[in-house]
Amino acid sequence: MSEVPSELKYSKSHEWVRLEDDGSVTIGITEHAQELLGDMVFVELPDLETDVNSGDECGVVESVKAASDIYAPVSGFVVAINEELSDAPEIVNSDPYGGGWIFRLKLRDDAEMSELLDADAYEEHIAD
Amino acid sequence: MGKQTTLYPEHVQLNAKIVDFAGWDMPLNYGSQLEEHHKVRSDAGMFDVSHMTVVDLLGPGARDYLRHLLANDVDKMQTAGKAMYSCMLNEDGGVVDDLIVYFMDVNHYRVVLNAGTHDKDLAWMNQQTNGFSVGLHERHEMAIIAVQGPNARDKANRVFTPEQQAAVADMKPFSAVESDGLFIARTGYTGEDGYEIIVHNDKVIALWQALLNEGVAPCGLGARDTLRLEAGMNLYGSDMDDSTSPLSSGLGWTITWEPQDRLFIGRAALELQKQRGVDRRFVGLVLEDRGVLRAHQKVIVEGIGEGEITSGGFSPTLECSIALARVPKGIGEHCTVEVRGKQLRARVVKPPFVRNGKKVFE
Numbered sequence: 001m002s003e004v005p006s007e008l009k010y011s012k013s014h015e016w017v018r019l020e021d022d023g024s025v026t027i028g029i030t031e032h033a034q035e036l037l038g039d040m041v042f043v044e045l046p047d048l049e050t051d052v053n054s055g056d057e058c059g060v061v062e063s064v065k066a067a068s069d070i071y072a073p074v075s076g077f078v079v080a081i082n083e084e085l086s087d088a089p090e091i092v093n094s095d096p097y098g099g100g101w102i103f104r105l106k107l108r109d110d111a112e113m114s115e116l117l118d119a120d121a122y123e124e125h126i127a128d
Numbered sequence: 129m130g131k132q133t134t135l136y137p138e139h140v141q142l143n144a145k146i147v148d149f150a151g152w153d154m155p156l157n158y159g160s161q162l163e164e165h166h167k168v169r170s171d172a173g174m175f176d177v178s179h180m181t182v183v184d185l186l187g188p189g190a191r192d193y194l195r196h197l198l199a200n201d202v203d204k205m206q207t208a209g210k211a212m213y214s215c216m217l218n219e220d221g222g223v224v225d226d227l228i229v230y231f232m233d234v235n236h237y238r239v240v241l242n243a244g245t246h247d248k249d250l251a252w253m254n255q256q257t258n259g260f261s262v263g264l265h266e267r268h269e270m271a272i273i274a275v276q277g278p279n280a281r282d283k284a285n286r287v288f289t290p291e292q293q294a295a296v297a298d299m300k301p302f303s304a305v306e307s308d309g310l311f312i313a314r315t316g317y318t319g320e321d322g323y324e325i326i327v328h329n330d331k332v333i334a335l336w337q338a339l340l341n342e343g344v345a346p347c348g349l350g351a352r353d354t355l356r357l358e359a360g361m362n363l364y365g366s367d368m369d370d371s372t373s374p375l376s377s378g379l380g381w382t383i384t385w386e387p388q389d390r391l392f393i394g395r396a397a398l399e400l401q402k403q404r405g406v407d408r409r410f411v412g413l414v415l416e417d418r419g420v421l422r423a424h425q426k427v428i429v430e431g432i433g434e435g436e437i438t439s440g441g442f443s444p445t446l447e448c449s450i451a452l453a454r455v456p457k458g459i460g461e462h463c464t465v466e467v468r469g470k471q472l473r474a475r476v477v478k479p480p481f482v483r484n485g486k487k488v489f490e
Contacts, residue, residue, distance in 0.1 A: 038145075038350065039162040041442035042420050042449075060468065062420045064161045064350060064442055067468065086418075090162075 002032040002126065005097055009113060010122035011073035016097060017116055020104075024079055025113075028101040029061060029070065029092065032126045037063035040089035045081040046070070046103045052078060054112055059102060061092060074112040076105030129153065133178035134271050134329040138336055142346050150244035152179040155348040164351035165444040168318055169485045172277035172284075173347035174339050179243040182267040182326060183253070189261030190237050194229065197256050199374065199392055201384035205231040211302045211315055215374050215382055216252070217394025221401060222370040223377065225249050226362065228315055230304045238311075240272070240324075242364045256393070270311075271332035273325050275344055276355075278485060280322035281314075287338040288312075296323075310335075317352065319359025319483050357450060358443050360412060360479025366423055367410075367438040367452055375401055376454055378410030378479065409459060412479040412489065413437070413451040417472040421451035421465060428464040428471070432456045437465065445482045452479060 004010070009017040014033035018026045034040065046058040052072040059070035081103045085091060092100040107113070117125060130153040139146065144155035155176065157164060167173045185193065194202040200214035210231045216224045225245045230238040241249045253264055275284045285293055288310070295307035296314075301321070304313035311326035327335055340346065353363070360378075362368055368377035375383075375398060383398065384390070415421050421440030428434055433456040440451030451474075455463065464471045477489040 038157065039160055041162075042418065044419070062442070064354065064444075065156075067420065067422065 002030065002035060003097070004030070004032070004119045004123050006119040008097070009073075009116035009118060010125075011071065011116060012125055013071045013073075014126075015071060015073045017073050017113070019113065024104050024106050025074060025076070026101050026104045027073060028096055030122070031096045033068070034093050034096050034100075037061065037068055038065045039063055040092045043085040043089045043092065043102065045083070045085065046072075046078050048078055048081050050078050051108075052076065052105070061089070070102060072105070073116060074105065075108040077108070078103055079106050080104035131179070133176055134332050135176045135178060135336055138333060139176065139346075144346070144348060147349070149179065149349055150246075152243060154179060155346070157348040157350045158346050161348065161350035161354070162444050164345060164347035165354050167345040168277045168320055168347060168351065168355055169445055169482070170278065171345070172275060172280040172322070172343070173345045173351070174336070175274040175276070175347050175349075175352055176271075176336070177274050177324070178271035178332070180272055181241040181243060181246050181249065182270050182272070183239050183241065183250070184265045184267060185237045185239065185262055186235060186265060187260075187262040188235055190235060193257065193260035193262040194237055195390055196260070196392055197253065198229065199383045199394060199398075201390060202229060202231065202237065204384065207231075208233050209303045209305055211304055211313055213382055215379055216249070217374070217392070217398075218252075218370060219393060219397060221373050221375075221394040221397030223364070223368045223372060223374055223379075224252050224370060226364050226368070226379075228313075230313065232306070244365055267326075269329050270326050271329050273327065273332065273336060273339070274316055274318075274322065275325065275339060276316045276318040276320045276322035278320060280320065280344070283342040283344050284323050284325070284339065286342050287335065317359070317361055318355040319361070319480060320355075320485070354441055354444055357439055357441055357452070358445055358480070358482035360452070360481060362452070363439055372454075373398065373401055373406070375406045376408035376410060378452070407457050408435070408454050409457050410452065410454055411459065412477040412481060413440070413453050413463070413465065413474040414446075414477055414481070414489070415449035415451075415465070415472060415474050419449060419467045419470070419472050421449045421467065421474070425451075426466040427453050427455050427474075428466065429456050429459045430464070432458045435459070435463075443481060445485070446487055450481050
């Protein structure tokens with residue numbers, strides 16, 4: 001059974017979202033998603049300092065098996081990207097909720113956070 | 129639920145991720161595909177390939193039958209125990225399947241065919257027996273374990289009986305021997321040394337467990353695919369199929385043209401292709417930009433035309449992306465590949481990419 005931390009929010013497309021103290025959000029892919037994809041070999045990060053809309057394709061994770069788009073779970077301005085993944089995409093496998101974070105957004109609309117799934121709802125989603 | 133090999137419970141016990149492959153429930157990996165890949169390149173790994181089709185051809189007409197059926201010539205195998213890779217073509221020169229044929233004795237050849245083409249192959253092979261004194265016997269009761277890697281033979285030898293050890297002592301690559309209930313072939317699909325062992329279903333679990341005890345790592349179909357890609361070995365259904373010619377699939381070397389009176393199936397079509405000129409080449413690509421090459425991506429050769437990647441992926445050994453591609457004949461040293469909307473630069477090389485653990489192209 002995959003780990004689904006209760007303090008995070010989730011999208012149906014398997015991104016997790018963590019609200020930081022400064023009001024920005026950190027985004028990555030869930031343990032369940034990395035398990036499905038298998039060993040990561042390449043991560044294409046979103047462009048820094050660009051606007052993304054909720055649902056936009058803004059990056060790609062590629063595993064030994066397949067490429068999978070990363071979708072912006074909420075709208076905002078890209079304030080940070082995890083450059084470390086360029087040389088070590090495997091961190092997405094080993095530490096999906098920690099060192100494997102992918103990008104950080106400055107939220108455009110706080111209300112969008114409430115549209116995301118909580119841990120229980122996401123667990124239900126992946127159980128289907 | 130699909131068909132299961134005798135080793136299926138072993139895979140489940142080893143926490144394999146099971147996927148459907150041609151109707152079979154097969155292990156994709158047992159955790160990390162990359163680790164399995166490296167294990168085969170550096171030590172020893174094993175694959176359950178019991179889903180593959182084993183057919184024995186028995187009878188005094190077996191030789192003539194195979195000289196008709198296969199594009200490579202079984203007469204090149206002069207001593208018992210030799211093995212040979214060949215395509216089986218249709219009348220149009222398309223590839224029905226690729227296979228390995230073993231010469232056991234004058235009345236006995238053994239072929240190992242792909243799992244995904246089982247029904248088609250058997251129907252085709254049965255259809256071609258007219259006029260030949262040969263019987264086709266599919267060996268459903270047999271399982272296959274491929275043990276591959278620089279230490280594979282040493283480790284496998286330790287689980288063999290003294291009789292089997294003596295039988296394999298002087299065995300050359302691309303040959304096979306039957307000993308004490310095992311059919312042991314020095315062949316494989318990884319670019320490493322090793323064995324492919326055909327064994328009765330009753331004994332395969334014991335063999336698998338004995339190999340595990342020797343430290344041979346179980347490896348899934350995922351690693352098998354990246355290993356064969358690095359080794360520049362074609363995958364049926366991706367790199368060639370019924371509609372593609374071996375001449376545009378990098379398989380020209382497997383066709384034996386002499387003697388000219390050997391009228392194997394597909395020969396006339398291939399001769400016509402040669403006469404008209406084959407305008408496609410089969411090449412290896414090494415991605416110079418960051419990204420991953422995948423099957424069906426478009427290859428652009430500036431000023432000449434377009435081609436297609438037939439199989440691609442990330443090479444764990446080279447730590448970059450590689451691919452096999454069917455491209456216009458005039459391709460130079462570089463080309464462009466359309467990868468997810470971006471135009472990336474790739475170098476054109478002659479496969480293989482990796483042999484015996486090392487990079488082989490310049």
